[in-house]
Amino acid sequence: MLELRNVQVLYDRAIEAVRDVSLSVPDGAMVALLGSNGAGKSTILKAISGVLTQEDGEVVAGSVMFDGKPLGGSAPRDIVRRGIIQVPEGRALFAPLTVEENLLMGGFTRSRSAAKEGIERVYDLFPKVRERRHQIAGYLSGGEQQMVAIGRALMAEPKVLMLDEPSLGLAPQIIEDIFSAVVALNRDAGVTVLLVEQNAQLALEVTSRGYIIENGRIVLDGASEDLRRNADVQEFYLGMAKGERRSMRDVKHYKRRKRWLS
Template structure:
């Protein structure tokens, strides 16, 4: 379905943000990208979606293909029509518009009849969004805004949905609700998910495969079971010490051992 092979991305022709990254997402999979801030995860999503240009980013090496079709150089709206949509970090709603107006912007590539059908579809996934359809988007809570952002992306009925930090700044109950909706999308609509998420434990709990990104390159990949059994993953991403106990924040802050994959 989606395949990245040795992708290299730079900003301003100088800063290498992604180096020889390779990954894949198959139909009906939830694949997660894990890594610290600045590791290159969001840049990978933007490269797939074709939205690097506002930040002077360029793909200078490798290939990105979707169902065998090259995505590099294609316009963002063409990639949406191909079936790939990204929900960016920070949600980025049109705050002066109503919820329904935001949703209809997400369906702009579809016919009026198809957009109306898609509206019913997203309301069935997020009933709370339906309740707020006439509310100005800027007046919603953070969790409600995230639901609207995902719903807006689903208006184009994508085959691959890319989520960038969907749990950021949200209450645990709302996070649970959103992630339950995401997993149901995969089971009921066969939508594939490419998920960037700081909460590694949460991401691995729903993923079928994962990649760890460090300094712009993939340093480890595997099933959630494989990653969660790795000592470095447990220590640096899940917060467990080598003895199996959770570390407190002071221990993590002062911990100096290098990750084994950087040795």
């Protein structure tokens, strides 16, 4: 199990990005972490991955645990070796390299034969990636790049796959293809998934549990189906009121009416 216990994160030793956050991701589960831009979602993933120091960030309180052991102080490469892999927002591919070279970079901890087998599994999961395997990654479409980014993460044989805004900027059909593949990984290979998304409707459809974060703290959590039926979540995150879609601009007294903040 991946677990955060009362985690606080500061940037530049002054700016509080995450405050007293606790959440758990059971083995084999798919869990959603929802919230608007700047709420702290990506910071939480970076705290787990051990890459906060690259942005002058630091976990100053609480702990990040995996399989009952702390991750705090571990180098990012050691966290990867323990089986926790993050697919960052924006994909972060090696643009000048080919698709296959990007995949091989993801399997740097594995033997040559194991990496070859891993590539074939990625190609089976994403046939479009097989078609583009000799092309320069930077020339791919956004959806194809996202598939390569997920495939690169799978090359390390993750126990926990953390996805940061995988649907961002993609066409609906591509989003459906990518999420179908992630669901299949969870169902068939038992890969645990922590999904960070702004598309709350989609995230709650494919996960079993969700957490909502605002201003750096968890304000609501529960079974995904319960969150989908919650009136406040429907209005403020699913854009619905009385069964009808609504724009955030149409919601009056937005902050005042968030009952979980009262």
